Amino acid sequence: MTEDERELIMELVALPYTKFAREAISKQAFLGRFRDGGDGKVLAKELLAEAIESKIADDVECVLIVGFSFGFTKESMGLLLQLLQEGWHFKHEDVVSALADLKAPEAVEALYKVTHWVPSYLEFDDARALAVKAIWALGAVAGPRAQTVLLALSKDQNAIIQQNALKQLWMRAGRFT
Structure with a gap:
């Protein structure tokens, strides 16, 4: 370019x-x-x-x-x-947002992995914005695999991950049942 x-x-x-x-x-x-x-x-x-x-x-x-x-x-x-x-690059959160827009089951594994990966440029971020965006993206994906991943994340040792996964599970209950 x-x-x-x-x-x-x-x-x-x-x-x-x-x-x-x-x-x-x-x-x-x-x-x-x-x-x-x-x-x-x-x-x-x-x-x-x-x-x-x-x-x-x-x-x-x-x-x-x-x-x-x-x-x-x-x-x-x-x-x-x-x-x-x-x-x-430094745009992982935006890539997650693009994947969230697609709501594709094919992205579930990658989104799950990113909930536990902190790029060096985000090491300062105690709010875990990348993980939170990935969890919200998972919440938008219909299907049993996304549900299973969110259930696993709802038991995560990290409170931020756990709370956001629980919120997504609660929100999904009305959308995908």
């Missing part, structure tokens, strides 16, 4: 309350100016693959902006799961 492409992607983000205030570029205008245009969801998948190959952390931020602007598809799942395991 070029610097010009990164700057164009950043225009998808509105900055309303800063000294650099601006409205976001429209999705249509963005697609008209970015490479060959086309489908934003397909573009998100292509940029995911590029970011993983290049291992440039800024590109991960940019591709997530594109993905959250246009949406991720199930075809992006494998790339998102791979990115979740990579330690060279």
